[in-house]
Amino acid sequence: MKENKSENSLLIEGRNAVLEALRSEKPIDKIFVQDGCQDGSVRTIVREAKKRDVILNFVDKERLNHLSETGRHQGVIAYGAAYEYASVEDMLALAEKKGEDPFLILLDNIEDPHNLGAIIRTANLVGAHGVIIPKRRAAGLTAVVARTSAGALNYTPVAKVTNLKKTMEDLKEKGLWFVCADMDGDVMYDVNLKGPIGLVIGNEGEGVGRLVKETCDFVASVPMKGEIDSLNASVAAGVLAYEILRQRLQ
Structure with missing residues (x-):
């Protein structure tokens, strides 16, 4: 599915911000991670995302640069839902x-x-x-x-x-x-x-x-x-x- 920034109300950029969003159990639709990133914080994000069954997409830096609104994504961008999901x-x-x-x-x-x-x-x-x-x-x-x-x-x-x-x-x-x-x-x-x-x-x-x-x-x-x-x-x-x-x- 082609990503369109204007269609995503909550764009979370940076390792700490994404990790905090995961730990606070905010509704996260998907996470984009720079391919090849093996830092401890990135591994933690991947582990937490898998725990919560969040979709992970490993992409190149150019894709992340295109998605980023701040230019400071640190290799990680998450898309959060505008509303809470029900069961x-x-x-x-x-x-x-x-x-x-x-x-x-x-x-x-x-x-x-x-x-x-x-x-x-x-x-x-x-x-x-x-x-x-x-x-x-x-x-x-x-x-x-x-x-x-x-x-x-x-x-x-x-x-x-x-x-x-x-x-x-x-x-x-x-x-x-x-x-x-x-x-x-x-x-x-x-x-x-x-x-x-x-x-x-x-x-x-x-x-x-x-x-x-x-x-x-x-x-x-x-x-x-x-x-x-x-x-x-x-x-x-x-x-x-x-x-x-x-x-x-x-």
Whole structure:
């Protein structure tokens, strides 16, 4: 995923600053370390990052210079999340508190922060209890995401998980079933979307990954009549999420 400084609200530069951020348990999305750095402080950062399962990227000095805003990165730059991440358990607790069947939206390979923000906004409007994203190949909770969500990020929990497929399997044991969006699926109006449900959305280029798709119980498609054959991911999420809401209100 191409890094864009303007899309990351918290840029932490320098060894001491990054180490303190890790030790204070601030939400860190990823850390860039200069390849070849073997100093004690860098080794400590790498060890702490692995302990917290933070993504590590080893890059050359030129890349770090490009990412740096201060010019004093000391071979280490971290990207922190703009907002705290929730847990999947928080989402299930929210559904229980509201006396509703859980309704979760899971995103596979959504790397555009504008799409993520728009989906969080939709999730709030349709009454979803949370959005789940994977740690890798996914946009994090940056300032752009917060702005695009139009305030929804303050109300709709977002969880970041290591393995989307494993998370789905765990949720299945708690009674949820999963539907993913794909052009090859049954038309969404013909699919029963009631009950405890997880809606899985992939990016418009590759769609939902094979392993995640195989873990889904159903595949639903959005009917289309135009000349092109794919929807923007956030639009597809919106259309399907509102069909789920429509069926839940019946």
